[in-house]
Amino acid sequence: MNILDLFKRRTSAPVARERLQLLLAYERQSRGQPDLVSILREEIMAVIAKHVQIDQDYLQVSMERGKTMSTLEIDIQIPNKSATPLALAG
Amino acid sequence: MGKVVVVTSGKGGVGKTTSTAALGAAVAKTGKKVALVDFDVGLRNLDLIMGAERRVVFDLVNVIQGTAKLSQALIRDKRVETLFLLPASQTRDKDALTEEGVGEVIERLRSVFDYVFCDSPAGIERGAQLAMRFADEAVIVTNPEVSSVRDSDRIIGLLDARTMKAEQGEAIAKHVLVTRYDAARAARGEMLSINDVLEILSTPLLGIIPESQDVLRASNLGSPVTLADPANVAAKAYIDAARRLEGEDLPVVVPFERKGLLNRLLGRRAA
Ligand SMILES: Nc1ncnc2c1ncn2[C@@H]1O[C@H](COP(=O)(O)OP(=O)(O)O)[C@@H](O)[C@H]1O
Numbered sequence: 354m355n356i357l358d359l360f361k362r363r364t365s366a367p368v369a370r371e372r373l374q375l376l377l378a379y380e381r382q383s384r385g386q387p388d389l390v391s392i393l394r395e396e397i398m399a400v401i402a403k404h405v406q407i408d409q410d411y412l413q414v415s416m417e418r419g420k421t422m423s424t425l426e427i428d429i430q431i432p433n434k435s436a437t438p439l440a441l442a443g
Numbered sequence: 444m445g446k447v448v449v450v451t452s453g454k455g456g457v458g459k460t461t462s463t464a465a466l467g468a469a470v471a472k473t474g475k476k477v478a479l480v481d482f483d484v485g486l487r488n489l490d491l492i493m494g495a496e497r498r499v500v501f502d503l504v505n506v507i508q509g510t511a512k513l514s515q516a517l518i519r520d521k522r523v524e525t526l527f528l529l530p531a532s533q534t535r536d537k538d539a540l541t542e543e544g545v546g547e548v549i550e551r552l553r554s555v556f557d558y559v560f561c562d563s564p565a566g567i568e569r570g571a572q573l574a575m576r577f578a579d580e581a582v583i584v585t586n587p588e589v590s591s592v593r594d595s596d597r598i599i600g601l602l603d604a605r606t607m608k609a610e611q612g613e614a615i616a617k618h619v620l621v622t623r624y625d626a627a628r629a630a631r632g633e634m635l636s637i638n639d640v641l642e643i644l645s646t647p648l649l650g651i652i653p654e655s656q657d658v659l660r661a662s663n664l665g666s667p668v669t670l671a672d673p674a675n676v677a678a679k680a681y682i683d684a685a686r687r688l689e690g691e692d693l694p695v696v697v698p699f700e701r702k703g704l705l706n707r708l709l710g711r712r713a714a
């Protein structure tokens with residue numbers, strides 16, 4: 354390692370540029386289309402509601418974008434007392 | 444028929460109002476008839492920057508609602524004969540502007556003035572969309588930093604989809620105006636470079652306005668920098684940008700900062 358490297362700080366502009374390019378490529382592509390996450394959220398909520406009663410807040414849907422692949426994360430919390438399937442409830 | 448130019452950005456505080464005043468005044472000084480229209484309903488500021496705040500009697504909303512005539516609401520600049528201001532109202536009712544009303548006012552201004560500059564509010568909602576709706580050209584004010592560039596990209600998307608011109612299948616002419624450019628920070632690689640911004644937005648450059656205390660000073664005095672201090676670097680950059688807007692082919696010079704001795708020794712490179 355060059356001794357001068359110790360003094361060199363990595364400049365932040367190239368990082369900014371790369372992040373923007375990635376982000377904007379995605380945003381341009383999804384422009385004008387309905388938001389996928391909110392559609393999924395609604396439909397998942399409808400499916401769950403057929404069997405258990407839960408609050409809107411107990412369902413979290415989020416999408417994490419990667420370079421070639423995205424991860425869809427669904428987090429559903431079911432409180433114990435209302436967790437009884439509707440079919441079994443008295 | 445005059446040209447309608449929207450000055451827009453998405454993000455707030457990037458210099459739309461400052462640029463509307465400076466560009467408008469620069470064009471008017473060449474003898475063209477210019478109207479500046481403040482679309483920032485509820486947060487009007489163009490009157491202050493123009494030094495006309497004490498002369499506002501009627502505003503855009505009054506004209507649209509028919510309580511005042513357009514000729515009564517237009518304020519003539521005290522320094523440049525051919526420069527006029529149509530102020531925004533202070534009403535908190537965001538729906539005070541109707542698309543039909545705005546369209547009528549713009550068409551009437553277009554028939555009288557050579558240039559109509561529309562100072563857009565921040566955001567990408569109704570107010571910003573109304574400001575751009577009837578424009579022939581757009582000046583997209585951008586600071587060389589990530590959030591401003593991202594918002595500019597969204598505004599470009601709206602310009603290409605939601606303006607009258609776009610809906611009629613014609614392209615709206617777009618120009619990027621980079622403001623608050625800090626050459627020293629750019630040289631240290633702490634700020635997106637002009638090339639980065641242009642490449643990302645793939646839109647032609649209208650000019651580069653350096654960060655300058657004199658812009659703030661001019662605002663404090665109630666005068667666009669192009670009138671208050673025409674020899675200042677920022678004013679010169681605005682005057683050149685105005686000439687390009689009028690179709691002149693002037694090369695853009697990127698403001699340059701000589702590297703300090705220490706930086707040179709350490710071999711920091713501009714990014
Ligand atoms: N080139 C510049 N140098 C220094 N300050 C500037 C420059 N351009 C704008 N400003 C300041 O930035 C602030 C926001 O500007 P303004 O024009 O009101 O932005 P916007 O209309 O986009 O919200 C103001 O205080 C203004 O004086």
Ligand SMILES: [Mg+2]
Nearest residue numbers: 459460483488
């Ligand atoms: Mg403003």
